[in-house]
């Protein structure tokens with residue numbers, strides 16, 4: 001298992017090009033199952049979760065190919081036919097987002113058999129709403145041997161209200177409803193930019209979706225969808241992570257290929273704590289993206305944060321923000337409202353010298369405390385990012401074990417950090 005060795009204390013400086021969003025690319029690849037024609041996706045990040053979804057497409061008998069582009073990959077998927085409707089346990093246990101194939105398989109082929117994802121480090125993460133919603137659309141769902149078996153001759157449009165806002169739940173139902181007969185209305189839908197990006201792709205494939213980005217999404221089902229080409233939106237969580245890297249090291253990073261409007265809550269919180277985030281000229285082909293510079297001109301002050309669904313402060317930035325708050329003057333209260341167990345990084349940060357008390361869904365960080373390098377262990381994707389950030393700010397050597405977690409969602413993060421001055425190395429061990 002690979003590890004990272006970091007020697008902290010170097011202010012980062014330079015330019016980082018932000019990659020495409022993993023959490024937008026995954027549903028986009030699943031959406032390609034809705035048509036027999038070719039779907040071409042650009043700006044797909046080179047991360048392990050994407051490779052896992054390609055393995056799953058392979059299992060289903062669906063052709064996909066991958067090619068390097070200047071930034072990220074181009075992925076082409078052509079789901080002419082299906083060899084098997086089964087998403088096996090071995091793949092679903094590696095990546096819960098595999099459940100995104102459920103809606104498209106059911107809608108296009110009438111049958112899907114997807115392993116139930118098990119427990120997860122950050123919370124129970126049930127998928128009851130995905131199933132309830134598909135049942136509303138007329139699917140018959142049974143469970144056996146740890147698998148969900150969903151069948152429907154043709155799904156029928158219906159109204160569905162989410163009890164809890166769910167990102168992949170909204171995406172699964174939006175995809176399924178695109179090929180249903182009649183109109184579906186999703187209430188209390190997720191507003192995340194990744195949901196909007198998926199709606200944009202589906203509409204380009206011939207779907208009739210309105211209201212994505214609001215809590216009420218209307219989908220008028222169509223008989224068939226066709227191929228298209230689509231560029232994945234920038235990864236707002238990766239951008240947020242690099243902004244924190246700039247601030248926690250008292251450096252200055254220029255981020256290219258971002259979407260500022262997706263980062264409003266994160267930028268507001270960083271500015272509240274003393275960071276300066278300034279816009280630069282547009283970047284990317286056709287100047288489709290923004291540029292931002294993040295730095296810390298003066299002191300860093302504690303600021304409380306509560307995670308919320310978009311447009312609130314993202315749970316996927318909570319661990320990184322906690323690392324930052326260990327270096328801020330004063331006490332900050334961090335409240336996690338989305339997942340019930342997403343503070344595993346706190347204990348590792350404490351091992352590096354942080355003063356953090358966790359009580360249920362609230363953590364109190366008292367700062368600033370000098371961090372000292374230590375051997376620590378990554379427990380999930382964003383927790384690993386938090387430990388990397390702490391390592392960059394710490395005095396001495398930090399060794400982070402189990403970095404396969406970070407490889408799931410950040411493209412060669414150690415190389416990109418090294419390019420802006422970080423002393424970080426990957427240690428590969430068999």
Ligand code: EPU
Pocket residue numbers: 023026097123124125126127128129130131164165166167168169194315316338339340381382409
């Ligand atoms: N929930 C239910 N029932 C459901 C679905 C969700 O109770 O059927 C609950 C969950 O347990 C959780 C809350 O609803 O408490 C929100 O979960 P959601 O379904 O929105 O999460 P998700 O779709 O499984 C996506 C991202 C996560 C991100 C969350 C929240 C993808 C592939 N994953 O997960 O990303 O944390 O939304 O924003 O889009 C990550 O990238 O590190 C990551 C974990």
